[in-house]
Amino acid sequence: MTAAAIAAPVRRQLHPPPVAPSPFPYNKGSLLSVQDLTLDAVSHLLARASALENMDPLVRDRILLKRRVALLFYESSTRTRTSFELAAKGLGADTTLISNLSSSIEKGETLKDTGLTLRALGAEAIILRHNSSGAAWLLEETTRLPVLNAGDGMHEHPTQALLDLRTVLAHMRPGIEAVAQDTLAGVTVTIVGDILHSRVARSNMLLLPRLGARVLLCGPPQFLPELATGAGPGISIERDFDVALQQSQVVMMLRIQAERLAGQQIDLEQYKASYQLTGQRLASHAPAALVMHPGPIIRGLELTAGVADGSQSVILEQVTNGVAIRMAVVERALMGTSTKAGHA
Amino acid sequence: MTALLLRNGHLIDPAAGVDGPRDILLKDGKVAEIGPAGKLKPTNGTESLDATGLTVAPGLIDIHVHLREPGQGYKETIATGTAAAAAGGFTAVAAMPNTAPVNDSAEITRWMLAPERGAHVRVYPIAAATRGSKGESINDFAALKSAGAVAVTDDGHPILKDSVMRETLAAATRVGLSVIQHAEDTRMTQGASMNAGPTAFKLGLRGMPPEAESSLVERDIRLVTELRDARTHLHVAHTSTAAAMKAVRTARRNGLRVTCEVAPHHFLLTEEHVGFYNTNAKMNPPLRSAADRDAMIEGILDGIVDAIATDHAPHATHEKEVEFENAPNGITGLETALGLCLRWLHKEWKLPLGRVLSLLSAQPAALLGLKGRGTLAVGSFADVVVFDPKVEWIYRAKETRSKAHNTPFDGWTMQGKVRWTISEGRVAYASA
Numbered sequence: 088m089t090a091a092a093i094a095a096p097v098r099r100q101l102h103p104p105p106v107a108p109s110p111f112p113y114n115k116g117s118l119l120s121v122q123d124l125t126l127d128a129v130s131h132l133l134a135r136a137s138a139l140e141n142m143d144p145l146v147r148d149r150i151l152l153k154r155r156v157a158l159l160f161y162e163s164s165t166r167t168r169t170s171f172e173l174a175a176k177g178l179g180a181d182t183t184l185i186s187n188l189s190s191s192i193e194k195g196e197t198l199k200d201t202g203l204t205l206r207a208l209g210a211e212a213i214i215l216r217h218n219s220s221g222a223a224w225l226l227e228e229t230t231r232l233p234v235l236n237a238g239d240g241m242h243e244h245p246t247q248a249l250l251d252l253r254t255v256l257a258h259m260r261p262g263i264e265a266v267a268q269d270t271l272a273g274v275t276v277t278i279v280g281d282i283l284h285s286r287v288a289r290s291n292m293l294l295l296p297r298l299g300a301r302v303l304l305c306g307p308p309q310f311l312p313e314l315a316t317g318a319g320p321g322i323s324i325e326r327d328f329d330v331a332l333q334q335s336q337v338v339m340m341l342r343i344q345a346e347r348l349a350g351q352q353i354d355l356e357q358y359k360a361s362y363q364l365t366g367q368r369l370a371s372h373a374p375a376a377l378v379m380h381p382g383p384i385i386r387g388l389e390l391t392a393g394v395a396d397g398s399q400s401v402i403l404e405q406v407t408n409g410v411a412i413r414m415a416v417v418e419r420a421l422m423g424t425s426t427k428a429g430h431a
Numbered sequence: 432m433t434a435l436l437l438r439n440g441h442l443i444d445p446a447a448g449v450d451g452p453r454d455i456l457l458k459d460g461k462v463a464e465i466g467p468a469g470k471l472k473p474t475n476g477t478e479s480l481d482a483t484g485l486t487v488a489p490g491l492i493d494i495h496v497h498l499r500e501p502g503q504g505y506k507e508t509i510a511t512g513t514a515a516a517a518a519g520g521f522t523a524v525a526a527m528p529n530t531a532p533v534n535d536s537a538e539i540t541r542w543m544l545a546p547e548r549g550a551h552v553r554v555y556p557i558a559a560a561t562r563g564s565k566g567e568s569i570n571d572f573a574a575l576k577s578a579g580a581v582a583v584t585d586d587g588h589p590i591l592k593d594s595v596m597r598e599t600l601a602a603a604t605r606v607g608l609s610v611i612q613h614a615e616d617t618r619m620t621q622g623a624s625m626n627a628g629p630t631a632f633k634l635g636l637r638g639m640p641p642e643a644e645s646s647l648v649e650r651d652i653r654l655v656t657e658l659r660d661a662r663t664h665l666h667v668a669h670t671s672t673a674a675a676m677k678a679v680r681t682a683r684r685n686g687l688r689v690t691c692e693v694a695p696h697h698f699l700l701t702e703e704h705v706g707f708y709n710t711n712a713k714m715n716p717p718l719r720s721a722a723d724r725d726a727m728i729e730g731i732l733d734g735i736v737d738a739i740a741t742d743h744a745p746h747a748t749h750e751k752e753v754e755f756e757n758a759p760n761g762i763t764g765l766e767t768a769l770g771l772c773l774r775w776l777h778k779e780w781k782l783p784l785g786r787v788l789s790l791l792s793a794q795p796a797a798l799l800g801l802k803g804r805g806t807l808a809v810g811s812f813a814d815v816v817v818f819d820p821k822v823e824w825i826y827r828a829k830e831t832r833s834k835a836h837n838t839p840f841d842g843w844t845m846q847g848k849v850r851w852t853i854s855e856g857r858v859a860y861a862s863a
Contacts, residue, residue, distance in 0.1 A: 242635030
């Protein structure tokens with residue numbers, strides 16, 4: 088029974104206190120959530136990603152020459168950390184990496200104090216990867232620096248959604264960089280697996296429907312609660328993987344996040360039988376779909392090696408697109424949105 | 432002792448059925464005389480306060496506060512917590528036992544009541560139901576009661592074992608104490624930091640399902656029913672879900688002595704007020720859905736709710752300036768309760784002023800059997816709040832008397848400003 092059904096009949100129209108508007112982001116260079124970006128801002132980032140990617144490295148190098156960018160990583164990372172670092176360095180910025188395993192974080196320093204320390208050391212922007220949802224908001228509120236959310240707990244990973252969008256556009260809408268509400272009309276993107284613990288899933292399901300895409304979520308109830316569809320418009324659930332595949336132009340596979348299971352047990356054999364993307368499944372139900380994965384992939388679990396290496400896989404393109412997108416995002420963080428003139 | 436004459440105020444004393452202009456003479460810590468406005472004259476040595484245009488009411492009583500002593504004086508002390516209480520119009524507060532060490536002994540109960548604690552208003556300790564609040568072995572309720580405890584609870588560490596809860600209810604009944612339960616089946620809330628639902632999913636936070644509260648309330652009511660003793664009193668602390676409210680409603684209809692309290696944040700705020708990880712909107716039970724919040728309002732308006740209690744839970748600033756899931760639960764509430772109740776329950780939702788004040792004084796006093804409190808009938812304790820019901824003002828957390836600033840109501844508009852709080856005949860708070 089729902090709470091509304093249990094409640095005593097409401098005898099009058101209640102006008103309870105409203106929710107105050109969010110003060111975030113405090114710094115307009117920040118990228119905390121995909122929801123911070125208007126479609127115009129997304130278009131601009133896509134355009135800048137292409138422009139920066141194609142620019143002479145010796146020219147690009149001067150854009151953020153000697154600016155200071157800190158990478159603050161509380162979780163291990165290969166793709167995100169390296170591509171952010173290459174992106175910042177590609178624009179000429181100095182970068183420094185602080186990880187929880189080789190810093191005062193190990194001694195008990197709080198995120199607030201680490202952030203303030205980095206600011207005092209001259210950091211002009213902080214790229215944060217953290218195991219707690221919302222950590223990027225806390226860091227931005229306390230430092231007021233541009234904060235780039237490189238993944239916060241189970242919450243969001245906005246640059247991943249942007250690089251996924253760039254990848255999808257390159258295949259589905261080649262040549263298009265200025266996006267609008269209908270750019271991805273008619274495109275169904277299925278996200279498969281451990282949705283509950285996935286920040287990649289959340290950022291994608293909040294971004295892609297704004298461009299007209301339909302997002303189908305697919306997974307067992309343990310990883311995909313019914314209420315997930317309430318996260319935003321354009322999101323629905325199809326638990327039968329084959330049925331979902333038949334409708335999909337894009338399929339995003341997710342890793343089971345063992346580190347966030349919090350005691351949950353999962354029957355891997357049963358999971359694979361229902362949700363593993365195999366060559367046969369792909370050939371039968373979605374022979375033309377793009378196969379994506381944010382990485383790290385676990386071959387033989389959520390997808391087979393053949394699919395990962397197969398012709399429909401764009402997994403490594405996603406990685407490459409990550410550098411371009413993160414150059415645009417780092418540039419935006421330090422240049423401010425108003426200074427785009429002169430760089431296009 | 433000195434005498435104090437409150438002249439020409441508008442007395443609202445729901446328990447005594449008074450609602451009109453009166454003079455009140457307080458003497459030796461008690462209410463000595465009540466007369467028509469302008470009729471009582473100050474004699475030699477009687478201090479006199481002019482309450483013209485002000486509302487005079489029994490001092491407010493909060494049956495659910497955390498004063499953090501012994502052991503956590505960096506968050507709050509009995510002195511600072513009761514100073515905040517006085518500023519909020521409260522003249523009596525019941526202090527929860529989740530201190531360090533847990534208040535599970537007559538010795539700690541007496542320590543809390545010692546004059547050296549510097550309490551500004553009356554403190555009523557609520558003792559732990561089980562040793563160390565571990566939910567295993569029951570404390571000596573008779574000894575706790577004679578030391579001054581007014582109820583037993585393992586607040587924050589709900590008693591999950593049926594056998595222990597049954598024995599707690601039976602033992603408390605034998606000595607005439609109420610059992611207060613923080614209803615949360617903690618097996619359903621591991622690692623969770625807000626209400627379960629679409630908002631928690633969207634924020635990537637693990638959720639506490641409403642059933643974690645309601646199932647334990649239902650279990651407790653079943654145990655009360657099975658005891659078949661009309662004296663057994665179960666009090667449901669900080670009710671937050673429609674389902675729990677319904678369970679209390681049904682129990683009452685069945686004639687059981689089951690009461691409940693609601694905190695201002697649970698009848699005003701929802702999970703949406705968590706915003707982007709505002710740790711000052713994190714408490715346990717958490718802010719719930721709009722339907723749950725509406726059920727709290729309805730429960731108050733239709734009289735099923737017995738008391739407004741704040742669950743005043745002070746924390747040091749540094750403890751709240753952390754990742755949402757790592758922040759401790761709780762918000763302060765003593766200074767904002769009256770202003771919020773008047774602004775919303777009375778002004779917005781038209782609950783008569785007398786009923787608002789009753790929920791904040793007469794009813795909680797009756798609920799815990801606090802004799803001589805919650806009314807200003809002659810012979811009662813001289814516990815009085817005098818406030819200007821017309822004044823609107825903005826609450827500023829930085830001006831608090833509490834040690835703690837963890838409130839979601841910073842910057843909110845309050846209705847009704849406390850002018851004086853009088854505790855047993857002494858002025859415990861006077862506004863500038």
